[in-house]
Amino acid sequence: MKKWILALLAVLLLSVLAACGETEDGANEAEATETSATTEETGNFPMTITHELGETILEKQPENVVVFDFGVLDALDTLGVKVAGVPQAAIPPYLEQYAGDEYSNVGSLKEPDFETIHAMQPDLIIISGRQAELYPEFTEIAPTVYMGLDAREYMTSFETNMTLLGEMFGKEQEMAAELEAVKAEIDTIVSEVEAVEGKALFVLINEGKVSAYGPGSRFGIVHDVFGYEAADENLEVSTHGQGVSYEYIAETNPDILFVLDRSQAIASGDAGNADFENELVQKTNAYQNGNIIYVDPSAWYLAGGGLESMRTMIADMKKGM
Numbered sequence: 001m002k003k004w005i006l007a008l009l010a011v012l013l014l015s016v017l018a019a020c021g022e023t024e025d026g027a028n029e030a031e032a033t034e035t036s037a038t039t040e041e042t043g044n045f046p047m048t049i050t051h052e053l054g055e056t057i058l059e060k061q062p063e064n065v066v067v068f069d070f071g072v073l074d075a076l077d078t079l080g081v082k083v084a085g086v087p088q089a090a091i092p093p094y095l096e097q098y099a100g101d102e103y104s105n106v107g108s109l110k111e112p113d114f115e116t117i118h119a120m121q122p123d124l125i126i127i128s129g130r131q132a133e134l135y136p137e138f139t140e141i142a143p144t145v146y147m148g149l150d151a152r153e154y155m156t157s158f159e160t161n162m163t164l165l166g167e168m169f170g171k172e173q174e175m176a177a178e179l180e181a182v183k184a185e186i187d188t189i190v191s192e193v194e195a196v197e198g199k200a201l202f203v204l205i206n207e208g209k210v211s212a213y214g215p216g217s218r219f220g221i222v223h224d225v226f227g228y229e230a231a232d233e234n235l236e237v238s239t240h241g242q243g244v245s246y247e248y249i250a251e252t253n254p255d256i257l258f259v260l261d262r263s264q265a266i267a268s269g270d271a272g273n274a275d276f277e278n279e280l281v282q283k284t285n286a287y288q289n290g291n292i293i294y295v296d297p298s299a300w301y302l303a304g305g306g307l308e309s310m311r312t313m314i315a316d317m318k319k320g321m
Helices: 002-042 070-079 093-099 114-120 129-139 151-168 172-193 246-252 297-302 307-319
Strands: 047-051 054-058 065-067 124-127 144-146 200-206 209-213 242-244 256-261 292-294
Touching: 047 144, 047 151, 054 144, 065 070, 070 093, 070 151, 070 172, 070 307, 124 129, 129 144, 151 172, 172 307, 200 246, 209 246, 256 297, 297 307
Parallel strands: 065 124, 124 144, 200 256, 256 292
Antiparallel strands: 047 054, 200 209, 209 242
């Protein structure tokens, strides 16, 4: 009888110990899970971003994102980062998938639909130069980051923007690889341009009007980054360029002429190639040697500062050689 009681007590004792062990293991597992979640959630966050228009704090990695810059949209698309809302007016053809109903239409580049944006309750809005004056209105809705490009320091601002995107969306390694590849392509072009004889001029044509851009200007990347010698070093440094005549083009006589057709960029008219290549332009070395290059309007005018648009711009620069 005593042996039976002792055996029963032993069984009960083992059951209690097993239960205690299970509880302890369960508590440890729960604690480990909680720590892992905290670490994962923390990462780079909270993140304080200082930009040209102010300081923005992101408490966590953004998931519901509105993007007002097509260059940024281009880069996020390359990295496989999802966005929720974009301005669907004048979307570049190579980003046409974002014109679909699965994305919220938040207006146009210059006229945001604040009512729609507010209803979306985004946790991040990204803007650039075209929306800079509306920054205060955006910040009333959600954390807003300005990611414009500085034409005077194009590559510096480009790399800063791209690196920041990688940090905000946990794509640091992927972005580093993309930037390394882009810079390698640019270095190749620069070395080859050194052997190119002749000077280049970049012009924007728009419904019969012509604007020229030199070093330090909006499209000064042709000279400042890719290394083409400028046909005119004294052009006004301006976002909108310096208005010029066809006589000016003939007198400047560039050896290479890069042409951006704004009407094509915003899909407001036919290509102006025929009208542009008039008798005066035909007098230039560029025309006579077949060195008039019509650059991709979307990449240069609408989506500058993106990864894919940068590669398109690089391809346009190769044509000048």
